[in-house]
Amino acid sequence: MAGADGILIWLWLEPLGISAAIGLVLHFLGALIGHLRVGDTRGAAAPVVPLLLAIAVLALRLLTL
Numbered sequence: 001m002a003g004a005d006g007i008l009i010w011l012w013l014e015p016l017g018i019s020a021a022i023g024l025v026l027h028f029l030g031a032l033i034g035h036l037r038v039g040d041t042r043g044a045a046a047p048v049v050p051l052l053l054a055i056a057v058l059a060l061r062l063l064t065l
Contacts, residue, residue: 018058021058
């Protein structure tokens with residue numbers, strides 16, 4: 001929830017929004033890697049959509065600086 005709040009706050013505080021988006025990308029990337037490391041291929045699909053959304057948010061934010 002803190003990452004989502006940080007992304008919403010970016011509308012007023014750019015550095016906080018960028019760091020929140022980076023944190024979410026790292027979080028979901030770590031979740032995906034964790035699932036794959038233990039061989040949980042079914043569970044690995046769960047963090048993919050939020051990871052892609054976090055990457056999109058980060059990319060859009062960086063492109064609009």
